[in-house]
Amino acid sequence: MNVRTAERGDRPAIRDVARRSLQASYSLSPEAITGAVSEWYGEAALDEATNDEQRHLLVADREGQVVGFAESELSGEDATLLWLHVDPAYRGEGIGTALFEETRERLTEAGADRMVGRVLADNIDGNGFYEAQGFEQVDEADLEIAGHHHVENVWAESGDGGLQALKSADGATVYVDETDWDDGSAAKFYTVYRDEDGTDHYGYFCSNCNRLANAMDAMGRIECDNCGNARKPTRWDAAYL
Numbered sequence: 001m002n003v004r005t006a007e008r009g010d011r012p013a014i015r016d017v018a019r020r021s022l023q024a025s026y027s028l029s030p031e032a033i034t035g036a037v038s039e040w041y042g043e044a045a046l047d048e049a050t051n052d053e054q055r056h057l058l059v060a061d062r063e064g065q066v067v068g069f070a071e072s073e074l075s076g077e078d079a080t081l082l083w084l085h086v087d088p089a090y091r092g093e094g095i096g097t098a099l100f101e102e103t104r105e106r107l108t109e110a111g112a113d114r115m116v117g118r119v120l121a122d123n124i125d126g127n128g129f130y131e132a133q134g135f136e137q138v139d140e141a142d143l144e145i146a147g148h149h150h151v152e153n154v155w156a157e158s159g160d161g162g163l164q165a166l167k168s169a170d171g172a173t174v175y176v177d178e179t180d181w182d183d184g185s186a187a188k189f190y191t192v193y194r195d196e197d198g199t200d201h202y203g204y205f206c207s208n209c210n211r212l213a214n215a216m217d218a219m220g221r222i223e224c225d226n227c228g229n230a231r232k233p234t235r236w237d238a239a240y241l
Contacts, residue, residue, distance in 0.1 A: 001061065001062045001095065001098065002060075002061045003058055003060050003061070003098050003102040004058065005056075005057070005059075006046075006050065006057040006058060006059045006069065008050075010059050010066050010069075011041070011043070011046050013065070013066035014046070014057075014059065014066060014069050015037050017066060017068060017069060017085050017086070018040070018041050018069075018083075018085050019033060019034075019037050020087050020088055020089075021086060021087065021088065022036065022037070023088075024088040025123045025125060025126060026120060026122070026123060027122060040083075049071060052073075054075065054110075055071070055072070055073045056070075056071070056072045056073070056074075056103060056106055056107065057070075058070050058099060058102055058106075060095045060098060062090070067086065067087045067089075067090040067095055068084075068085060068087060068090065068095045068096065069084075069085055069099070070083065070084045070099040070100065070102075070103045072103050072107060074107055074111065074112055075187060075188055075207060076207060077111060077112060077113045077114070078112065078114060078178060078188070079104075079107040079108075079112035079114065079115040080116050080118075081100070081103060081115060081117040084096055084099055084129075086099075091125070096129060097133075100129075100133060114157055114178075115156070115157055116154065116155065116156045116157075116178075117130055117135065117154075117155045117156075118141075118152050118153070118154050118155070119152065119153055119155070120150050120151070120152050120153070121140065121151040121152065121153050122151075127155075131155075134157065135155040135156060135157055136157075137153050137154065137155055138154055138155065138179045139153075139154040139177065139179050139180050139198075140152065140153050140154060141180065154179045154180060156179050163178075163196060163198060164176045164178060166192070166205070166212070168202075168212055172194070174192050174194055174202050175192065175193045175194075175195065175196055175198065176190050176191075176205045177190060177191045177193065177198055178190055181207075182204075182231045183231070184206070184208065184222070184224075184229040184230060184231055185229055185230045185231075186208040186227065186228075186229040187206065187207040187229055189205065189206055189207070189222050189229070189231055190204065190205040190207060191204060191205075192204055192205050192212060206224040206226065206229050208224065208229040209226050211224060211226045211227070213225065213229075
């Protein structure tokens with residue numbers, strides 16, 4: 001088996017693996033899965049993934065057949081494993097581990113000093129995989145998928161709790177949770193708390209200009225007053241399904 005950078009000719013196989021993997025791992029309707037695959041792995045989305053130098057799309061090639069893939073991104077020193085899918089017919093053969101290790105090696109070479117991964121709580125195999133890699137569950141989030149609420153677990157490399165102290169404009173100490181974020185148009189927004197325990201929400205930290213941004217409208221839109229970085233829908237937003 002060979003783990004390599006995805007090529008244009010791999011795209012139909014990537015979509016097929018994603019569909020099979022989602023069907024096996026998540027309690028989502030056929031319509032939701034079809035919509036998700038079209039949105040996340042359509043030609044435009046894959047063009048973006050392959051043309052962005054901060055993104056890595058790797059496939060596991062077994063005798064010319066794509067049996068798994070991993071998608072990740074680098075933002076500063078933070079690395080995020082967005083997706084790791086293995087065809088259910090080939091699970092248990094070390095393919096996921098090989099994709100994970102090659103992804104981590106490439107991200108480390110690109111300057112990452114930590115990796116974070118997210119997986120729905122009801123994906124038993126996915127959560128077990130991160131635990132087997134020595135990761136710790138550091139947070140969870142409530143996510144709405146096709147009108148239903150789900151819990152997404154956040155995993156980080158062991159020993160990395162993710163809370164970093166920061167001074168606000170009024171001189172108070174606040175805490176940035178680097179394991180909990182929303183994607184922005186230019187860079188991530190990290191959740192900020194007033195307390196070190198992460199229970200009193202303060203606002204957000206814009207990683208594009210390294211400024212605090214604590215404004216959110218009724219629709220859940222976050223926008224940085226300093227640089228204009230704005231929150232985009234997450235990959236699990238109902239609109240995507």
